[in-house]
Amino acid sequence: MSSVLVLNLVWQVGTLALIALGLAIVFGQLRIMNMAHGEFVMIGAYAPVITAALGLPGWLQLPVCVITVGAVALLIERTVIRHLYGRMFDSLLATWGISILLREAVELIFGRGYQSVAVPVPGTLYLLGADYPAYRVVVIAGIAAGFAALAWWNARSKVAGRIKAMVGNPDLARAIGINTGRLSAASFVFGCTTAGLAGLILAPTVRIEPMMGLDYLIRSFFALVVGGLGSLEGLGLGTAIIAGTQSLFGAALSQTHGYLAVLFISILFLWLKPNGIRSSSR
Amino acid sequence: MSGLLAIDTLTGGYHDTNVVFDVSVQVAPGQVLGLFGRNGVGKTTLARLVQGGLRPATGDIRLGGRSVTGLAAYERRALGLGYMPQTGMVFDDMSVRDNLYLGENRCPPDAYFDRFPRLAERLDQKAGSMSGGERKILAFVRTMIEDTGLLVLDEPSEGVQPENIDHMADCLKERARDGAGIILIEQNMTFLTQVADSYLGLDAGRVCLRGDAGEVTDGQIKAALAI
Numbered sequence: 081m082s083s084v085l086v087l088n089l090v091w092q093v094g095t096l097a098l099i100a101l102g103l104a105i106v107f108g109q110l111r112i113m114n115m116a117h118g119e120f121v122m123i124g125a126y127a128p129v130i131t132a133a134l135g136l137p138g139w140l141q142l143p144v145c146v147i148t149v150g151a152v153a154l155l156i157e158r159t160v161i162r163h164l165y166g167r168m169f170d171s172l173l174a175t176w177g178i179s180i181l182l183r184e185a186v187e188l189i190f191g192r193g194y195q196s197v198a199v200p201v202p203g204t205l206y207l208l209g210a211d212y213p214a215y216r217v218v219v220i221a222g223i224a225a226g227f228a229a230l231a232w233w234n235a236r237s238k239v240a241g242r243i244k245a246m247v248g249n250p251d252l253a254r255a256i257g258i259n260t261g262r263l264s265a266a267s268f269v270f271g272c273t274t275a276g277l278a279g280l281i282l283a284p285t286v287r288i289e290p291m292m293g294l295d296y297l298i299r300s301f302f303a304l305v306v307g308g309l310g311s312l313e314g315l316g317l318g319t320a321i322i323a324g325t326q327s328l329f330g331a332a333l334s335q336t337h338g339y340l341a342v343l344f345i346s347i348l349f350l351w352l353k354p355n356g357i358r359s360s361s362r
Numbered sequence: 363m364s365g366l367l368a369i370d371t372l373t374g375g376y377h378d379t380n381v382v383f384d385v386s387v388q389v390a391p392g393q394v395l396g397l398f399g400r401n402g403v404g405k406t407t408l409a410r411l412v413q414g415g416l417r418p419a420t421g422d423i424r425l426g427g428r429s430v431t432g433l434a435a436y437e438r439r440a441l442g443l444g445y446m447p448q449t450g451m452v453f454d455d456m457s458v459r460d461n462l463y464l465g466e467n468r469c470p471p472d473a474y475f476d477r478f479p480r481l482a483e484r485l486d487q488k489a490g491s492m493s494g495g496e497r498k499i500l501a502f503v504r505t506m507i508e509d510t511g512l513l514v515l516d517e518p519s520e521g522v523q524p525e526n527i528d529h530m531a532d533c534l535k536e537r538a539r540d541g542a543g544i545i546l547i548e549q550n551m552t553f554l555t556q557v558a559d560s561y562l563g564l565d566a567g568r569v570c571l572r573g574d575a576g577e578v579t580d581g582q583i584k585a586a587l588a589i
Contacts, residue, residue: 241456241464248455251415252447256465256508257439 083208085331091216092323094223098278100300100307100319101230105271108309109247110264112161113172116179117300118293120272122186123149124279125288128197129190138200141280149276152182153269161268162261179293187290195288219281231312243267299326302346308356317357321345365424366391366543367412367512372421374411375567380419381407382567389512389543394534396558397547400587404567405547406448409516412545413445414438425512440466444510448517448547451501454490461489462504474503477529495521499530506533513537514545519553531556551583563587 099121106114127145131138156178164171201215234240245253246260254260278296286292299322307318322342330338349356365388375381382404389395399405410416412423414435423431430438435445452461458481462471475482478499484492489500502518515534519527527550534557538544548554554561561578563571563586571578571586 238464241460244456245453245464248453249450251435252450252453254435255413255415255439255445255447256504257436258465259434259436261434 083210084212085327087207087210087212087216087220088331089324089327090220092327093320094220095278095282096296096299096303096323097227097315097319098223098281099275099296100303100315101227102271102273102275102278103297103300104304104309104315105267105274107304109243109267109271110161111166111168111171112164112268113168113175114271115172115176115297116156116182117175117272117275118295118297119179119182119186120149120153120275120293121279121282121296122288122290122293123152123182124276125283125286125292126186126190126195127276127280128283129195129288132197141200142277145276145280146273149279150269150273153272154265156272157265157268162265165264183290183293190290192290197283197288199284215284223281227312227316234312239263299323299342302342304356305346306349306356308358311358314356314358365389366393366426367545368422368424369412370422370424372408372411372418372423374416374418374421375404375407376416380567382411382564385421385564385567385569387562387569387572389545391511391541391543392538393560394538394544394546394558396554396561397545397564398549398551398554398561398583398587399564399570401549403564405564406516407567408564409445409447409514409545409547413443413514415445415447439508439510442509442511444505444508444513446501446505446513446515446518448520452489452492452497452504454488456489457486458489458492458500459485461500462507465504465508468504468509469507471503471507474506474533477533478503478526493521495523495526498522499526502530502533506537510542512543512545514547516547517549518546519548519550527553551587 102120103114103117106112106117124145127148128141130148131141131144136144160174160178161171164174199215201218203214204211205214205217207217242253242258242263246258246263250260303315303318303322306321307314307316322345325341325345326338329341367389369385369387372385373380373383385408387395397405397408407416411418414433414437418431422429425438425441425443428441430441471481480496481500481503489497492500498518498521502515505513505515518530522530531553534544534546546554546557558575560574561571561583562569563583565586571582
């Protein structure tokens with residue numbers, strides 16, 4: 081296996097893990113099947129376009145992304161999602177409608193055509209015996225550091241403990257003073273914002289268009305099916321298996337074979353191990 | 363009697379079905395109100411209405427003179443109302459330590475480890491893997507260490523060994539001596555009479571007996587319980 085293929089695999093796993101993280105939070109913690117998750121990836125990818133349209137300097141892409149995606153997520157949470165906690169099927173239908181609304185809104189503003197943005201870190205780095213895009217190396221390192229920080233936070237933070245309490249026993253959580261409504265809203269916005277950040281990261285490497293989110297939603301969902309809900313290890317294993325399978329089959333045969341292999345593995349897991357590899361005890 | 367908690371003609375239940383009707387009662391600082399009645403008469407429903415887990419249909423609940431009827435459970439907790447539910451009383455997937463240290467404004471639990479040493483031995487064990495009685499003790503201690511002025515405890519002694527029930531009684535008396543008002547719901551009348559200084563009996567969701575410990579006789583309690 082060539083070193084470029086290995087690095088591409090790491091890139092695919094890292095970016096998919098970031099996208100699936102948000103879906104895992106929103107679905108795993110809040111029981112909201114967010115069919116609009118891919119649209120938050122799409123809005124995040126449009127952040128450089130929005131930044132340029134507003135005449136702002138390029139270094140403001142990150143705050144523009146966080147503010148735009150966060151504001152849209154908060155608006156949706158306050159108006160729709162807060163009424164649907166614990167109602168998984170209703171949330172699926174509602175967020176499916178929201179996904180259409182978001183795609184149409186973006187198409188209305190920016191048009192249906194493809195957008196492209198420049199790579200913020202140009203050039204290559206010599207890594208594992210090959211030249212590899214410096215931007216991708218920076219992103220891989222950033223995602224690794226981000227997940228390490230998240231794992232530390234998840235183990236140590238009082239807020240993470242409160243989220244676990246809210247998920248495990250919401251009535252008791254409220255009884256001991258936890259504002260579960262605010263915590264749910266914050267979790268939803270955080271989950272959507274991580275999807276937006278993934279979109280911003282992917283923007284220089286993909287074609288940006290209103291329909292782009294659907295593919296990410298499906299692959300994230302498959303990653304959760306394989307990895308299971310409730311643990312970062314499961315998320316990592318699920319994304320590694322899904323992104324790895326797709327990359328290997330895609331490189332060896334074709335992208336279509338890659339998708340078929342991912343679908344086959346997901347069906348196997350749904351059949352033989354429906355809670356995934358590392359599900360929490362819920 | 364200056365009311366720490368004042369419940370005024372409270373009616374409520376689940377969705378459109380009312381379970382308690384026109385209940386009025388006051389709890390003063392240092393008072394332990396024993397709430398009793400047969401199964402299904404509305405004791406837990408009344409506790410949940412007071413705690414904020416259920417919204418009343420009519421009536422008013424005042425805590426420290428302030429109406430809390432429209433407030434959520436977490437807001438009532440911030441105003442000093444501690445609650446131990448009858449079921450789902452611990453976070454099963456979390457350790458004993460996390461259960462004890464999670465909430466807001468609480469004292470260290472160490473002072474309670476002398477009375478309930480099993481907790482200290484099992485700090486890293488998941489609460490869900492403990493026996494029913496041990497989970498009751500964990501929930502009891504968690505409620506005790508909260509910095510609250512009013513405690514509502516729903517059958518804390520259920521499944522607990524007699525010696526630990528005696529320790530619970532001592533803890534409740536101490537909290538009452540320190541000025542906390544307590545509503546204690548119990549089926550264990552020995553425990554209840556050991557701690558309570560006043561009683562409220564419910565039957566079919568309505569008050570059927572009330573009075574101070576000196577006024578209410580065993581016969582009246584037995585009659586209310588239909589023993």
